[in-house]
Amino acid sequence: MLAYAFWGAVLLAVLLVAGTLVSALWTAPASLADPANPAQVALGRTVYERQCAACHGAKLEGQPNWRDRLPNGRMPAPPHDETGHTWHHPDGVLFGITKEGLVPGRYAPRGYRSDMPGFGSVLSDEEIWAVLAYIKSTWPPREAAYQREVDRESGRRR
Secondary structure: OOOHHHHHHHHHHHHHHHHHHHHHHOOOOOOOOOOOHHHHHHHHHHHHHHHHHHHHOOOOOOOOOOOOOOOOOOOOOOOOOOOOOHOOOOHHHHHHHHHHOOEEOEEEEOOOOOOOOOOOOOOOHHHHHHHHHHHOOOHHHHHHHHHHHHHHHHHHHO
């Protein structure tokens, strides 16, 4: 009887781990942002200008002193050009941050407070991927190559 309880507990643990892995796969979408697709980049530019430029800058330059905390303890909007750190992240993370906001414990350290809202109720997934394609289309070759490798490595971990 004790053996059945043991193997039942082992099976439950395996199922919980498998469920967590499956959940992680579903929540980190494969990239659909193609900076070589002119139509997607054009849509992304339009959406970026309408929804993102007010905080992240018309030229993706971010807010002034973006590395320094504001009086409220939050960070200014970072640049999305090569001077920022957007290109350090895989597409799945960039998509998630854009769709859900900078969620503490998921895309930021626990307890982190951000002014970055989620745009999932405002933008379609297609529009979010298009914004990412536009941003990626502006990066110089070195940063673009680095980000592609980060994205590729992220896909291997899924």
